Amino acid sequence: MVTMKTLSNSRGISLVILIVAMTLITILGVSFVSIMASKQKGFLYQIDSYRALNLANAGVEFAIRYAYEETNRPNSSLFTSDPYDSPVYGFHGGTFRYRYDYSEVIGNDSLIVTGNHNGSIRQARVRQFRNYAFENLTLIPGNVPFLFGNNVVIPLVTNINRSNDTTIVVTRIDVSVAFSGGGSPRNLERIYMSITDTNYFQNTVYDYSSGGSGALPLPIPPSQSMSTTPAYSVSVWEDPPANTRSSRVWCALQFESGASLSGVYSITFAFTNGQISIVTFTV
Template identity: 55%
Template sequence: MKTLSNSRGISLVVLIVAMTLIMILGVSFVSIMASKQKGFLYQVDSYRALNIANAGVEYAIRCASDGLDSNGNSIFFSDQGLSTLGRSLGGGTFSINYAYSQTIDADLLTATGTYGTSSRQVRLSRFRRYLSPITLVPGNQARVDQGDSSQVLVPVICNEGPLIISRLDVTVSASNVYLKVMRAGVNLFDYNSSIYPECGAAICKINDAPNEQRILFNGGTVRFDLLSAASQHNQDEVSVYVLKFSGSAPMGQYRIDFFTSFPNGNPFSVIFSLHP
């Protein structure tokens, strides 16, 4: 009888230990599963943040070539600039930081995507190589020449080259004015090849003095065929086009369409606004 009593006591102890171990294992299993589930959610948020950052890069590429700010300027070179392009997207947000450099290896765009508590960054070096072959220069706005109010200075940069600009079209609200186009002090207008007649028509060309070959127009768009010898752009070269009017340069929005030697994508446009 005494031996039987001891066996029952031992069995009870073994049962309690077994139940305790099972309970510990169960709690550990639940804790591990909860931790994995939480980690999985963090991974999903991180993946979503990465996708949002990639979308921010694509958005910046598109806006740098085509986007306008609230003042009607190309957003690539305006005071507002690419760094103001942060947006909400897919339940998260992205922000953009752009460090412009004429030296292409230092030209860097960084997009930061955020979803929940996760953030991811995507860096795109040599950013200008993904844009139109010719664009306005970041931070260097088109403007009226301080020394000559009849001239509009338009700085552009060649993002992919070398290329030849064979023609440019200028659109601006102006009437009964003469206009010529220069670069580095050289008149670019190919007077002999121009489609316009000699003056006497609403839109016409005139050669009234040496280096004064111009076009008379009354608003809308005017076409300049360019001399090939003066219209080559080297890669990463900054050039300043000069629009010289016969009177004070008109205010408002300007659009310049560049027709290049590249087979696809023509014309490549830049848009800016002048304000009093």
């Protein structure tokens, strides 16, 4: 009798132990699966984040190439808008877009590219963007060329930031225009360069009407596209600035009075270092 009762108690205890053990194993199994699922999700998020960063970096390369090509496109929105917000571009299963914030202080000039992959967002930032992407002289973003009497005024900005290069020297200016519509003769009389917007005619670079030669029809023949005498120096902004020099410069094309000046303009600036900058726009 005692033996049977002892055996029954042992079986009861074993059953309890078995139930407890199975419960613990179930809890551990569920915890393990939950942890693995969480790690898997985190791993996938890390992959998406890494791909989003790659998309942002790819967007930087794209923006630099786009900016370089847009410098020669008439009335590009990259220069007529400030800041410039790009469309959303799809690339390798994700997207990127960028914003270019122009600043005359080249150290504050910036590009921000946002990459997105499956909802993961990463950004890449480039300071002094126009120093990487643009030529020596370009249009000032947000400032389009305009007509001023019988003159076409072109706002320009220098895009160099080097402590050992405080000036860029323009040695030659070539001008060609595809005029629209009819009108009176459109002969070019003078080209001016200035570092102030209060006087667009500060320095006479070319004077085709002096010496009895008369104003020139466009485009300027190569034999008459003279070098500046003396060469015209354009100050370059230093960051931080060593003085109050501005990185802006204005070029004014003066035509004979009464000329209809609407059309597509292309101006090539040549420099002593052998580089050129081409500025194209429509007025």
